[in-house]
Amino acid sequence: MRLTHSDMEDDDLTAGLPTRLKAEIEAWHGARPWARQAAYRTRPARRLAGWYTGPRAWVAGFAVAGSLLAGGVAAAASSGGFTIPLTRIHVGGADTGDHPDAPASPAPAPTLRPAPVVVARPAVRPSPSPGRGADSADSRDRTGAVHATPSPGHGSAADGHDGRGGHPGDGDGHPGVSPSGSPGDGGGHSGGGHGGRGGD
């Protein structure tokens, strides 16, 4: 014999239970309106779209980017690490040349200009003005002799001015030495130094 709904309601053992169950279940409605609006047709499409546009897509994107970056670092580390080409950096158009601490690059960068020829200048004395010999009249020794050691004249090739020699010393006793002036740089003639005056 099949037990029907009404039979259960009349059963003393379950009196009231089917009615309560029916009332309880009847009260169960879908609480979220979006769930009813989400049609069965669009649900798989929404799930797929959610994967490509939702937060999970961002997480997946970051994960992929992170793995690619990690893979690149690992590959570089396994092949000897990174070499930062400091020698090929140009700042503001200036040619910085090779960095002193950087390892020598096997081949110059094609964009580099040729390195300029650097002329070493005398580092001991201050350089005099061009076209004029240094006045070394103050350089006298204790004996009164004047060692006029004029600096090289710096007459430029453009204007052809002669360099001027040093002035005579004011010694007392020994005749001064008249050194000859150094040749002017760039075609200028240097003036000869005058001899010191004899002592009394």
Add this chain to the structure above:
Amino acid sequence: MDGGQALERAETWSGGLAARHPAEPAPIDIVADFDRFYEQQYASIHRTVRGIVLDAAIAEDLTQDAFAKAYGARHRYRPDQPPGVWLHRIAVNTAISWARRGQLQRRVLEKLGRMSMSAPVADPTEGRDPELGAALRQLNPGQRAAVVLHFYHGYPYADIGRILGIPTGTVGSRISNAVAVMRRQLKPRHAE
């Protein structure tokens, strides 16, 4: 069998079972008019699923899943049974699978002692009859499905057996056991 014959068979089912089956209010050709079938069956399926998983939000998701599965398989529907029974079978299987996975997860979490870390989500439809809700929670998902299908939808044992994939006799014993468990749960409170 073409669509016309299928609809004719469905009408036969619906006409014969309309008095007993609230889930079969009117014959619908589910292949040609699934939208109307959805509107007609949504509340019924949602309540069945809600009775199995006892969570309104999850029930909505699983109901949508069931309709999506049914829509994909609508061409494989054979009208040797009412479309509501066919749809209920899909929905109940979906819900029971989810509930069993949830039970397994809860057992694992209980073993790990982490249940206190997750606060239960408030259910806006819960609380009308908290005693009955507590009694339903004492049942396993298969028993809850049988109780909801029988006491709410009024399905006969044969249809419940078809939906749950169990023999008709097993349906009777399952419902009897479920009622006994609920009665034990409810009796102490009424005895006070």
